[in-house]
Amino acid sequence: MAKEASNTNSSVTTKPPPSPSPLRNAKFFQANMRILVTGGAGFIGSHLVDRLMENEKNEVIVVDNYFTGSKDNLKKWIGHPRFELIRHDVTETLLVEVDQIYHLACPASPIFYKYNPVKTIKTNVIGTLNMLGLAKRVGARILLTSTSEVYGDPLMHPQDETYWGNVNPIGVRSCYDEESELLRL
Ligand SMILES: O=c1ccn([C@@H]2O[C@H](COP(=O)(O)OP(=O)(O)O[C@H]3OC[C@@H](O)[C@H](O)[C@H]3O)[C@@H](O)[C@H]2O)c(=O)[nH]1
Secondary structure, three states: OOOOOOOOOOOOOOOOOOOOOOOHHOOOOOOOOOEEEEEEOOOOHHHHHHHHHOOOEEEEEEOOOOOOOHHHHHOOOOOOOEEEEEEEEOOOOOOOOOEEEEEOOOOOOOOHHHHOHHHHHHHHHHHHHHHHHHHHHHHEEEEEEOOOHHOOOOOOOOOOOOOEOOOOOOOHHHHHHHHHHHOOH
């Protein structure tokens, strides 16, 4: 149980995330795993969806705004009873009941992420905060995919987890690598 913060007590405690719906523990409930894949119409996302759909216990929901992805990548699953495709921009709030979230929605190629740097920052920051908020609300596990771009132009090879990187904060790539780095926190 979380303690309430008081003025006299400086120890800060945070509210624990909610558990998944109690319905999931009910005897009659068939324990399917509902999985959200943002950016699921893209290269990595669509292959991940193929893999997740192989498991008959999985229901997969893809949200994508088709900025760089395509419905074509998912055509074999469209109409499948365990699959749902939603055109949605992750910078807007999304309310879905899911157990897991794979957050991949972001342009990955320099041509695309430099096309509208402000939008790329919004997708990285607001989109990811929205997904973290959703995960917290519904008690879902979340995987945020990052990028080696967080190391910028690295001076150390290979980079290990402790390396801070060599990122140019005012360079043309900063809308992608700086924001991705921020979200590694
Ligand atoms: O604002 C956006 C931008 C992009 N997207 C979608 O996100 C998907 C990104 O897929 P891409 O094929 O461009 O990129 P990839 O699958 O190679 O990489 C993806 O996964 C790994 C992460 O590190 C990358 O940042 C991510 O984009 C596309 O389907 C695109 O339409 C959104 O849904 N919203």
